[in-house]
Amino acid sequence: MSTSPSKTLSPAELAKLEHAFASDPSSAAYKPLAEAYLSMGRFMEAMVVCKKGVKAHPNAADPRLLLARVYAEQGKDKKALEEALGALQVQPEDKAALRLAGALQLKTGETEPGKANLLKAFSADPGDPDTVTLLQQHKIEPPRPAAPAPAVAAPVAPAPSAVQQSAASLSQGAASATSPEPAPAPKPAPRAAPSEPSRTAPAQPRAAAPQPRRPQPVVVEEVDDDEDDDLPRRRGGRAQGGKGKLMTVALLVAIPLFIGGYGWYTAHTRKISRELKKHLEASAELLKRDSFDSYKKACEEADKAIEVNSDSGQAHGYLAYAYAIRWGEHGGGDDARRRAEEHLAAGKKSGDVSSHLIAAEALAQTYGGKGKDALGGLEETVKGLDAQGRSSSLLYLTLGLIQMNAGDLDRARDTLERAQVLAPDDPRVYSGLGAVYRRLGQDSAAWKNYDLALRYEKDHPESLLGRSLLMLEQDEPNYGLVHTMLKKLIESEPPPSPRQLAAAHLARSLLVSRVSAAMPNLKPDVQQKLSEATAVPLDKDKARAEMQKSEETGFTLDKQNPELHLIKGRRLLAEGNFDQAAEEIRKAIRVDGSRAQFHVELAKALMGKQGGEKEAAGALETALKTMGDSPKLVVMLGNAYRRQGKLDEALTQYQRAVKDPKAKNPEARLAMGAIYRERSDWAKAQEQLEKASQEFVGQPERSAMALTELARVYQGKGDAAKADETYQRALNADEGFGAAYYYYATLLAKDAKQGSKAKMLAQEYLKREPSGEHASAARSLSGG
Numbered sequence: 001m002s003t004s005p006s007k008t009l010s011p012a013e014l015a016k017l018e019h020a021f022a023s024d025p026s027s028a029a030y031k032p033l034a035e036a037y038l039s040m041g042r043f044m045e046a047m048v049v050c051k052k053g054v055k056a057h058p059n060a061a062d063p064r065l066l067l068a069r070v071y072a073e074q075g076k077d078k079k080a081l082e083e084a085l086g087a088l089q090v091q092p093e094d095k096a097a098l099r100l101a102g103a104l105q106l107k108t109g110e111t112e113p114g115k116a117n118l119l120k121a122f123s124a125d126p127g128d129p130d131t132v133t134l135l136q137q138h139k140i141e142p143p144r145p146a147a148p149a150p151a152v153a154a155p156v157a158p159a160p161s162a163v164q165q166s167a168a169s170l171s172q173g174a175a176s177a178t179s180p181e182p183a184p185a186p187k188p189a190p191r192a193a194p195s196e197p198s199r200t201a202p203a204q205p206r207a208a209a210p211q212p213r214r215p216q217p218v219v220v221e222e223v224d225d226d227e228d229d230d231l232p233r234r235r236g237g238r239a240q241g242g243k244g245k246l247m248t249v250a251l252l253v254a255i256p257l258f259i260g261g262y263g264w265y266t267a268h269t270r271k272i273s274r275e276l277k278k279h280l281e282a283s284a285e286l287l288k289r290d291s292f293d294s295y296k297k298a299c300e301e302a303d304k305a306i307e308v309n310s311d312s313g314q315a316h317g318y319l320a321y322a323y324a325i326r327w328g329e330h331g332g333g334d335d336a337r338r339r340a341e342e343h344l345a346a347g348k349k350s351g352d353v354s355s356h357l358i359a360a361e362a363l364a365q366t367y368g369g370k371g372k373d374a375l376g377g378l379e380e381t382v383k384g385l386d387a388q389g390r391s392s393s394l395l396y397l398t399l400g401l402i403q404m405n406a407g408d409l410d411r412a413r414d415t416l417e418r419a420q421v422l423a424p425d426d427p428r429v430y431s432g433l434g435a436v437y438r439r440l441g442q443d444s445a446a447w448k449n450y451d452l453a454l455r456y457e458k459d460h461p462e463s464l465l466g467r468s469l470l471m472l473e474q475d476e477p478n479y480g481l482v483h484t485m486l487k488k489l490i491e492s493e494p495p496p497s498p499r500q501l502a503a504a505h506l507a508r509s510l511l512v513s514r515v516s517a518a519m520p521n522l523k524p525d526v527q528q529k530l531s532e533a534t535a536v537p538l539d540k541d542k543a544r545a546e547m548q549k550s551e552e553t554g555f556t557l558d559k560q561n562p563e564l565h566l567i568k569g570r571r572l573l574a575e576g577n578f579d580q581a582a583e584e585i586r587k588a589i590r591v592d593g594s595r596a597q598f599h600v601e602l603a604k605a606l607m608g609k610q611g612g613e614k615e616a617a618g619a620l621e622t623a624l625k626t627m628g629d630s631p632k633l634v635v636m637l638g639n640a641y642r643r644q645g646k647l648d649e650a651l652t653q654y655q656r657a658v659k660d661p662k663a664k665n666p667e668a669r670l671a672m673g674a675i676y677r678e679r680s681d682w683a684k685a686q687e688q689l690e691k692a693s694q695e696f697v698g699q700p701e702r703s704a705m706a707l708t709e710l711a712r713v714y715q716g717k718g719d720a721a722k723a724d725e726t727y728q729r730a731l732n733a734d735e736g737f738g739a740a741y742y743y744y745a746t747l748l749a750k751d752a753k754q755g756s757k758a759k760m761l762a763q764e765y766l767k768r769e770p771s772g773e774h775a776s777a778a779r780s781l782s783g784g
Contacts (some may be wrong), residue, residue, distance in 0.1 A: 009036050011691075018694060021049065022729065026056040034066050038073060043417070045697040046070045061087035061094045068100055075424040077108050088117075095124040099131050106138055115140055272308055276315075279305035283318045287356075289457055290428040292330050292497035295322045313352025319343040320360035328367030330497035331558050340364055359398040366402050369594040375402050393422035397429050404436050407596035407623055408630040410665065412436045427457035431466060438470045439597075442699065446470050461496040464489045468507050469567070472514055479518075480533035482511050498557045505554035506567040512536050512547040513571050562588035566601055578609035596633065599623035603636060613643040631657040635668045647675055666695035670706050677713050685713045704734035708743055715747050723747055741765040742774045745781050759783055 009017070017036055020029040030053030037046035047070050053063030068083035081104040087097040098121035105114030115138070121131045122142050135142055279301045286298035299322050305315035320343035327336035340360060347357040358381055365374035378399050385392055400416035403409075416433045423429055430453035437446035447470060453463040468485045471477040489496060489504045496504070515536040519527050527538060537543045554564050569584035582605040589598045603619045606612035617640040623633050638653030650671070657668035669692035676685035689710040696703040711726035727744040730737065745761035748754035762781035769775065 009040075015690070015694065022732075025052050028057075030056065031062060031066065034070070038066075038070055042697075043070055043074050043421075048698055059090055061091040061097050064090065065094075065097055065100060068104075072100075072104065074421045077104055077424075080104055081108060093120075093124060095121045095128060095131070098124065099128075099134065103134055114138075119143065276305055276308045276312060279308065280312070280314055280318070283315070287318060287322060288426060288428070290431070291457070291461055291494075292326075292500065293494040295326055295330070298322050299326075311350050313347050313350035313357065314354050316343045316347030316350060317352075317354035317357035317360065320347055321356040321363070324360045324363040324367065326497075328363055329499065331499035331502075331561060337364075337367075355392040355394045359394050362398055362402060366405060369592075371402060371406055371594055371596075375399075375406060378402065391418075391422060393419045393426065393429070396422060397426070397432065400436070401432050404432065404439070405595055405597060406630060407600045407633050409436055409440050409632045410663075411631070413440065425456050427453040427460045427463065429453075430456065431460060431462045434463060434466050434470070438466065438473070443470060443474065459488060459492060461489060461492070461500045465500060465503055465507065468504075469510075472507065472510050473570075477514065479511065479515050479530060479536075482507075483534040483536075486511065499561050499563075502554040502558035502561055502564055503567065505550045505557070506564050506571075509547045509550040509554070510567060510571045510574070512543050512550065513575060516540060516543045516547075517575070560591060562591040562595070562598065564588075565591070566598065569601065569605060573605055573608065578605055578612070581605045581608075582612075596623040596630065600633065600636065603640065607640065607643065613640050616640045617644070631660075631663060631665050631668070635665065635671065638668065638671060642671065642675070651675055664695045666692040666702065666706065669695065670702070670709065673706070673709055673713070677709060677716065680716060682713055682717050686710065689713060700734035701737055704730045704737035704740055707733060708737065708740045711740075711747075712743055715743075720747065720751075736768065738765050738768040738772060739774070741768070742772075742778050742781075745778070749781055 014036055017029065017033040020027070021033045023029075030049050034046045034049040034053065037043075037049065047067065050063055050067035050070055054067060057063050064083045064087035068080040068087065071077075071080035071083065081101065084097055084101040084104055087094060088101055091097060098117045102114045102117030102121060105111075105117060107114075118131065118134055118138070118140060119142065121128070122135060125131065126142070132142075283298045283301035283305065286294045286301060299319055302315045302318040302322070305312055306319075309315070320340050323332070323336045323340035323343065326332035327340055330336075341364065344357065344361055344364065347353070347360075358378070362374040362378040365371070365377075378395065382392070382395050382399055385395065396415055396419035400412045400419055403412035403415055406412075413433070413436045416429060416436060419426070419429045420433060430449045434446045434450035434453065437443075437449060440446075447467065450463040450467045450470070453460045454467075457463075464485045468482050468489075471482050486504050486508050490501065490508070495501060511534065515530060515534050519530070519538065522530065530536070531538050537546065551568060558564065565584050565588035569581045569588070572578075572581035572584060582602060585598060585602045585605055589595075589602065592598070599619045599622050603616040603623075606616035606619065617637060620633055620637040620640060624630065624637070634653050634657040638650040638657070641647075641653060642650040654668040654672045654675075658665050658672075669688040673685045673687075673689035673692060676682075676688065689706055692706040693703055693710060696706055707726055707730035711723045711730060714720075714723035714726055724744075724747065727740060727747065730740040731744070734740075741761045742765040745758045745765065748758035748761065751758075759782050762778045765772070765778045766775060766782060772778075
């Protein structure tokens with residue numbers, strides 16, 4: 001699956017490719033653009049472009065092969081194989097498709113089809129170095145013409161000799177007798193010296209083919225050298241013959257005893273090794289399931305491993321990791337914390353530092369209020385391992401979760417996606433990605449990742465909870481589905497952790513609140529169906545009582561969980577109670593003020609009420625002091641300053657957010673571009689908005705927003721043609737983005753020839769946003 005190296009493209013070159021593709025998506029421009037994204041590790045963009053290439057070129061193998069490479073680079077071998085086989089359906093004799101399909105089939109365990117496809121690729125081009133390399137790698141012999149059988153000389157029997165071996169040699173002989181290895185190629189028999197009597201065996205019939213040499217039995221012989229001419233020495237030799245016999249007898253007695261003891265020791269050692277391996281493998285498998293019950297069972301298995309070998313650094317690492325999670329994520333309390341710290345110390349003492357031990361230390365620091373130290377130390381460790389070619393999915397996962405906890409959502413997403421490439425079947429990774437995408441507001445990506453977690457681990461508790469909360473944040477949620485998921489979580493056996501169960505009850509309260517708010521706008525029969533689907537009473541007082549009961553149950557189950565205050569705060573925020581919502585989130589901060597995410601949520605609540613921007617800025621500044629520079633938090637702080645009208649302070653924060661040239665931060669660039677546009681600084685506005693539109697690839701609404709702002713820049717400069725083109729690009733990116741219709745209408749309204757089209761666009765805006773910010777002006781444009 002080798003790929004040709006791609007040179008790093010400059011931003012201008014990349015922009016040129018993007019423009020060529022955007023101008024004509026049906027052309028061959030998809031290929032160099034997708035390859036460029038792939039070389040940069042921008043898998044989502046590469047996948048989107050490849051899929052458009054497949055759609056535009058259904059009878060070509062290339063786009064499917066390129067898409068297969070995108071999946072393969074992410075470790076998604078099954079999806080990659082599907083695309084490679086799809087390419088073969090289109091072009092059955094394509095050597096690249098045959099080679100890639102064969103390599104993927106061998107990797108996924110489809111041995112015979114894989115061999116067959118690699119051999120077909122070889123037949124198509126025997127000189128292709130990539131195919132030859134894969135054949136050698138998998139030890140597959142390419143078809144060759146049959147060679148004549150070489151003549152075989154008659155074997156010559158070796159001369160018998162006296163052998164005296166140590167106990168170690170005997171044991172090796174015994175081992176070789178039970179597990180014979182192939183004999184080396186036979187060497188020509190040495191020609192006997194003229195003075196040496198011939199000892200060759202009688203001639204044997206010529207064999208059809210040489211037989212493999214069998215292990216020779218060990219023979220202890222007494223040798224009488226009658227050819228020695230020195231008589232006194234001969235007599236002396238005979239005089240010592242008795243001692244030689246005694247030594248031989250002693251060896252014959254001692255050697256079996258030694259072999260027996262050695263055999264017992266070896267068998268015992270192997271038994272211990274097998275027991276240790278069995279418990280460690282069971283513990284590792286249980287850790288991957290990422291549930292309260294599986295962590296408890298993982299600890300039990302690791303404890304059994306400790307009983308076998310109390311110095312096992314790996315077992316201590318598993319225990320430290322499991323107890324750190326039970327403490328910080330499942331409400332295990334001081335006992336779980338103590339055990340995590342004990343096994344951390346024991347693991348370090350053993351000298352066998354594993355990735356689980358490193359992850360456990362970072363988690364313990366984070367949950368102990370030292371998130372900044374944990375983040376810095378783990379980042380250095382991950383970089384060091386990457387430099388050695390020893391990337392760890394577990395450490396990327398842990399780093400991503402800590403970054404998310406710190407409020408650095410963009411970096412957390414990138415880190416967790418790297419973990420997913422390294423471990424494509426880990427439900428904890430997908431659940432983490434679901435959480436980070438939910439906080440980023442990318443709901444479809446969040447749902448997809450929660451769904452993947454549930455595919456790899458049925459009824460994964462954290463993903464059921466995450467999907468429920470995600471859906472409750474939608475404008476029109478599927479209330480029945482939320483009820484089903486929460487019911488499954490609350491009634492599941494074995495039960496989730498008390499912390500997860502408590503959060504489920506708070507989510508149930510949020511569900512009741514949302515359903516009760518939706519009821520008055522529905523017809524009576526629809527109300528009845530919704531009540532039956534969600535078990536929410538039609539009576540408002542009963543619904544309020546149930547909501548209160550759910551919250552009381554949750555807080556009783558887990559009094560120390562700050563997340564519960566956060567969910568309650570979100571309920572109050574949805575009900576428009578900004579002050580109460582902010583106060584509830586402050587309670588979460590009082591329980592654990594080290595989590596930057598809580599300060600972020602507080603800022604959101606404060607930004608929702610009139611005049612709350614100043615206090616929101618203070619909350620964000622606290623978060624930044626807690627966790628250091630986080631581009632996401634810096635952008636939010638810039639937004640708070642912008643809401644206060646402090647545009648210079650806002651620009652300072654946005655510039656701070658993009659100071660790293662390697663980092664993508666389209667939100668900051670979009671905000672900067674808008675400020676520069678408002679100040680008629682067209683050049684700076686254009687620069688930032690063009691970069692923002694490129695970095696928002698894969699986010700249709702945000703891309704449309706950036707392109708709309710860019711079109712307004714061209715409109716402000718007086719370049720109507722460029723503005724027209726860019727508004728169209730915005731609507732192609734996301735046809736549902738209402739503001740693009742309004743601003744496009746304002747452009748065309750200035751041209752008498754375009755009046756009818758301007759009215760149509762204004763009407764479309766009103767259809768999508770009848771009470772929107774520009775509704776009054778749009779009515780004037782539409783002639784209404």
